[in-house]
Amino acid sequence: MSKKKILVADDEIHIVHVVAMKLRNNGFDVITAENGAESLKLACSEKPDVIVTDFQMPAMTGLEMIEELRGRDDMGDVPVIMLTARGFAIEDEQMQRLKIFKCVSKPFSPKELLAN
Numbered sequence: 001m002s003k004k005k006i007l008v009a010d011d012e013i014h015i016v017h018v019v020a021m022k023l024r025n026n027g028f029d030v031i032t033a034e035n036g037a038e039s040l041k042l043a044c045s046e047k048p049d050v051i052v053t054d055f056q057m058p059a060m061t062g063l064e065m066i067e068e069l070r071g072r073d074d075m076g077d078v079p080v081i082m083l084t085a086r087g088f089a090i091e092d093e094q095m096q097r098l099k100i101f102k103c104v105s106k107p108f109s110p111k112e113l114l115a116n
Contacts (some may be wrong), residue, residue: 003029005046006045009039010054010083015106019052022110036060040068042111043075052113055090063090081094081113 006028009081010016013034020030031046033039037059043051052111053062053071060068062082069075079101090096 004049005029005031007031007033007039007043007046007051007053009033009036009042009052009057009065009077011035012054012056015054015083019110019113022114026114035073036062036065040065043069043078044072047074048078050079050081052081052083056085063094063098066100067096083108 006023008016008019008023008030009032011018011034016032016034020032023030031042031100033042033046036057039053040050041061043065051066053065055062066080069078077099080099082100082103083106084090084103085106090100097104
């Protein structure tokens with residue numbers, strides 16, 4: 001059985017490192033990106049099983065990246081966990097339309113991601 005592949009995208013590099021390390025230590029194959037445009041390109045080429053993305057990133061937001069992916073036949077149903085700054089909410093309607101599995105507020109514990 002192959003490892004599940006997870007794409008982690010965040011412009012705060014320390015968050016990417018901590019989350020990627022925690023996921024790798026729990027048996028996942030992890031690919032990382034530092035902005036929305038890079039994460040879109042990686043998602044299309046690598047076909048991850050799950051995407052963990054920050055909402056606010058340069059070049060393209062996490063939300064814009066997910067909107068692009070949802071328009072593709074091959075990436076329309078990939079589960080997404082959105083990382084958001086405290087106090088920044090995504091509308092329920094938007095979460096449902098874009099099939100965002102869960103929003104996790106920063107700061108968060110990497111264990112919180114594993115629980116999902």
